[in-house]
Amino acid sequence: MKRYLLQALSICLISAAFISCNKSITETNMVYPALAPAKLDLNADTWNPVLITNTNSFTVAAPDAVTSPAYQADLNEIKALQSNITSEQRASINYWSAGAVLRWNEILRELVAKHNLPPYQNDDGSYPAPNSTNPFAYPQFPFSNPPYAARAYAYVSAAQYDALIAAWHFKKQYNRTAPYKNDAGIQALIPKSDLPSYPSEDAVVSGAAVEMMKLLFPTEIAYIEQKAVEQKTYRMLAGANVRGELEAGELLGKQVAAIFAARARADRAGKAIGTPALWKQLEVQTLAKNEQCWVSLELPKRPPMLPLFSKVLPFLFDTLTVVALRPPPPYSTSSAEFKNETDEVLYYSKNATRERQAIVTFWADGVGTYTPPGHWNYLAAQEFVKENYSEIRWARNLALINMAEMDAAIVCWDAKYYYFNPRPCQVNPEIKTLTGVPNFPSYTSGHSNFSYAAATVLSYLLPDRGSKFTDMAHEAAMSRLYGAIHYRSDVEMGMVTGIKVGQFAVKRAQTDGAGN
Amino acid sequence: MRNFCLFLIFLAAFSTFAYAQTDADAIMIPKNYFCGGLMYSNSSWKNYWEGTFKRDNLNIGTLNTNTYNLMANYGILNNLNVLASVPYVTTNASGGTLRGLEGVQDMMLSLKWRILKTNFAKGRFFVYGIGSASLPLSNYQADFMPVAIGSQSKSLMFRCLVDYNVGKYFITGSGEFMQRSLITIDRTSYYTTEEHYTNQVALPNMTNYALRTGYRSSRWIAEAVIENNTTLGGFDIRKNDMPFVSNRMNSTIAGVNFKYSSVRIKGLELTAGGNYVAAGRNVGQSTTIHGGAYYLMNFNKRKS
Numbered sequence: 001m002k003r004y005l006l007q008a009l010s011i012c013l014i015s016a017a018f019i020s021c022n023k024s025i026t027e028t029n030m031v032y033p034a035l036a037p038a039k040l041d042l043n044a045d046t047w048n049p050v051l052i053t054n055t056n057s058f059t060v061a062a063p064d065a066v067t068s069p070a071y072q073a074d075l076n077e078i079k080a081l082q083s084n085i086t087s088e089q090r091a092s093i094n095y096w097s098a099g100a101v102l103r104w105n106e107i108l109r110e111l112v113a114k115h116n117l118p119p120y121q122n123d124d125g126s127y128p129a130p131n132s133t134n135p136f137a138y139p140q141f142p143f144s145n146p147p148y149a150a151r152a153y154a155y156v157s158a159a160q161y162d163a164l165i166a167a168w169h170f171k172k173q174y175n176r177t178a179p180y181k182n183d184a185g186i187q188a189l190i191p192k193s194d195l196p197s198y199p200s201e202d203a204v205v206s207g208a209a210v211e212m213m214k215l216l217f218p219t220e221i222a223y224i225e226q227k228a229v230e231q232k233t234y235r236m237l238a239g240a241n242v243r244g245e246l247e248a249g250e251l252l253g254k255q256v257a258a259i260f261a262a263r264a265r266a267d268r269a270g271k272a273i274g275t276p277a278l279w280k281q282l283e284v285q286t287l288a289k290n291e292q293c294w295v296s297l298e299l300p301k302r303p304p305m306l307p308l309f310s311k312v313l314p315f316l317f318d319t320l321t322v323v324a325l326r327p328p329p330p331y332s333t334s335s336a337e338f339k340n341e342t343d344e345v346l347y348y349s350k351n352a353t354r355e356r357q358a359i360v361t362f363w364a365d366g367v368g369t370y371t372p373p374g375h376w377n378y379l380a381a382q383e384f385v386k387e388n389y390s391e392i393r394w395a396r397n398l399a400l401i402n403m404a405e406m407d408a409a410i411v412c413w414d415a416k417y418y419y420f421n422p423r424p425c426q427v428n429p430e431i432k433t434l435t436g437v438p439n440f441p442s443y444t445s446g447h448s449n450f451s452y453a454a455a456t457v458l459s460y461l462l463p464d465r466g467s468k469f470t471d472m473a474h475e476a477a478m479s480r481l482y483g484a485i486h487y488r489s490d491v492e493m494g495m496v497t498g499i500k501v502g503q504f505a506v507k508r509a510q511t512d513g514a515g516n
Numbered sequence: 517m518r519n520f521c522l523f524l525i526f527l528a529a530f531s532t533f534a535y536a537q538t539d540a541d542a543i544m545i546p547k548n549y550f551c552g553g554l555m556y557s558n559s560s561w562k563n564y565w566e567g568t569f570k571r572d573n574l575n576i577g578t579l580n581t582n583t584y585n586l587m588a589n590y591g592i593l594n595n596l597n598v599l600a601s602v603p604y605v606t607t608n609a610s611g612g613t614l615r616g617l618e619g620v621q622d623m624m625l626s627l628k629w630r631i632l633k634t635n636f637a638k639g640r641f642f643v644y645g646i647g648s649a650s651l652p653l654s655n656y657q658a659d660f661m662p663v664a665i666g667s668q669s670k671s672l673m674f675r676c677l678v679d680y681n682v683g684k685y686f687i688t689g690s691g692e693f694m695q696r697s698l699i700t701i702d703r704t705s706y707y708t709t710e711e712h713y714t715n716q717v718a719l720p721n722m723t724n725y726a727l728r729t730g731y732r733s734s735r736w737i738a739e740a741v742i743e744n745n746t747t748l749g750g751f752d753i754r755k756n757d758m759p760f761v762s763n764r765m766n767s768t769i770a771g772v773n774f775k776y777s778s779v780r781i782k783g784l785e786l787t788a789g790g791n792y793v794a795a796g797r798n799v800g801q802s803t804t805i806h807g808g809a810y811y812l813m814n815f816n817k818r819k820s
Contacts, residue, residue, distance in 0.1 A: 432614065
């Protein structure tokens with residue numbers, strides 16, 4: 001009996017060894033180094049903003065003198081914090097020091113992914129729509145699908161950029177040095193900077209983000225506020241800002257963001273969902289042209305995604321340009337070319353390779369993800385962390401990319417609903433897809449537009465990367481043909497308009513005073 | 517000789533684990549015996565649970581999973597058997613547009629060891645220890661639920677099993693712990709309850725508890741089985757979200773199994789059975805039927 005017990009014990013020990021196996025993963029965004037800008041971009045107060053016209057129109061109270069008791073009290077607060085730093089606080093310093101614009105971009109990506117869920121149907125087969133005036137009711141507001149997401153990234157990035165231009169103006173005006181320069185008892189736990197510290201650029205970024213996200217993700221206010229508090233605490237812990245600098249920065253960020261929020265409320269996105277009458281009219285007008293019209297492939301049939309997103313006000317050009325950028329009509333659904341293209345999709349459906357499956361999945365960015373614009377934000381961030389940009393250059397470059405993404409969504413949605421072209425698997429049910437079929441018309445591919453718009457901007461900003469971004473964009477675009485959800489001409493025409501939209505952002509970048 | 521080839525089928529992801537006749541039974545083959553066979557099973561579900569919310573989905577219709585499992589069992593000693601299986605799995609969704617997948621899935625290797633054999637009251641009492649490892653045999657796509665054919669996990673399992681029989685009636689209880697590995701998927705970020713920037717996914721570990729009882733003779737076995745699979749961690753599928761490989765997949769499964777040993781052809785054994793997911797979380801409510809044919813060979817030298 002004893003022998004059996006020993007044997008049983010040894011088995012238990014072996015199994016305990018299995019249990020203790022470590023499953024820790026190091027995620028790519030957790031190893032970004034602390035931001036140490038190569039250039040301060042001190043002239044950034046002269047860069048061209050997106051919306052604001054006069055930085056003096058914002059209120060930023062003069063800071064307390066460094067000799068004042070109020071400032072000394074602020075310094076003492078930092079000393080108290082630094083006297084007992086926990087490992088959790090060290091982790092927070094490591095996290096936030098990678099950069100304010102970067103981390104707020106990540107937070108936005110996360111919220112997009114979290115809210116990128118199509119509503120579940122009602123019992124009668126109709127679908128409820130999210131309601132911004134009652135955001136907590138199911139389905140929660142928003143459903144952050146690709147156009148919604150593109151717009152959200154654009155507003156947050158552009159608001160942060162303009163807010164930082166204003167911040168640079170006041171930084172130079174007040175020229176307050178960092179706490180660690182004013183008091184030898186304060187340690188700099190992040191790379192030291194000669195940038196004036198009043199108002200805090202980190203708080204400007206978070207203030208702008210918080211204000212915009214109240215509009216864009218109203219159910220997440222508590223989460224967003226908690227992140228903002230974490231970030232402010234980090235700046236003090238790190239010896240980089242006193243409380244007064246953070247409060248002034250936050251207020252400035254919010255003032256600038258209010259201008260963007262006012263634009264967003266009036267940019268027609270709220271009406272992009274359309275009406276049942278409009279959905280019907282899209283069918284009728286397509287059939288009148290003797291073309292097969294798009295039909296939802298979801299069951300129960302779901303109304304088309306944001307058919308009036310084409311009417312949203314773009315950032316980089318006017319609404320007439322949206323029409324001018326519209327691609328020529330797709331192949332007629334009764335043409336031989338159309339048949340050939342459908343056959344090509346069937347080929348990819350039936351002859352999937354593991355390699356193509358991987359490409360399809362890598363770029364799918366569907367339900368529950370940060371969407372294709374979010375993917376390009378991530379890809380951009382992965383490059384920008386190597387560049388040691390100042391916060392304001394980070395914001396400017398992301399604003400350029402994201403305004404291009406939003407405007408690409410507008411132009412692409414214009415083509416989709418102007419032509420209302422059916423998906424390949426609607427035309428030929430033999431076509432089975434390697435990823436989910438998006439619930440909107442086929443021509444042109446959103447992935448093509450988003451990817452080429454972003455790649456055009458990135459290639460301008462980082463010319464030393466050669467064809468890296470256009471190669472990636474090409475793979476992203478082709479992934480939709482490999483996945484059997486787009487015709488080749490959807491992909492190819494989407495490339496053309498994506499590049500054109502991207503060039504508007506490049507033109508802006510060439511003249512915005514920031515240099516390359 | 518009673519043998520019952522043992523195997524574990526790892527049904528396609530999202531249809532939960534289902535054990536037809538399993539490493540969770542109390543039967544061994546003697547030293548130098550070999551048993552080989554082929555098992556087929558079909559598992560299908562129309563309803564599934566997103567967290568605790570049960571629904572159907574016309575964009576999936578009925579998800580069908582067919583498994584063809586090549587199995588082998590060899591008696592190293594009278595109280596130590598080694599088991600192996602290699603499944604080929606196909607999936608198909610009857611509704612929607614998603615293309616089904618197919619391929620060779622995970623090889624399973626088990627060592628089954630009878631630790632204790634003793635008389636107790638009016639019957640006999642056995643204790644077994646079963647250690648298993650499963651290893652993906654192909655680079656199939658795990659991150660394409662619900663049509664993925666498996667999870668790509670490299671897993672280690674340890675099961676303790678006790679069996680008690682009085683005459684031809686038996687009862688067997690067992691508990692298993694499954695250690696699952698990190699897997700690598702085709703994308704570099706994904707959302708669970710937060711955004712992750714990595715192509716690796718930590719699959720939560722699992723437990724399985726099974727209770728089986730029935731009639732066991734040299735010719736026939738008939739048993740009823742109830743079992744529970746619990747994922748230790750993982751997260752719920754949100755309403756109308758896509759399932760993900762690291763979801764918390766729990767299920768309680770009830771089923772019956774039969775085995776017949778042929779009189780005419782010595783060594784031929786036929787099995788059949790079925791089971792049903794009575795309750796679940798983030799799994800399909802599968803109905804599974806299975807059948808198999810096995811041949812038992814004696815490699816002991818004949819006594820002259």
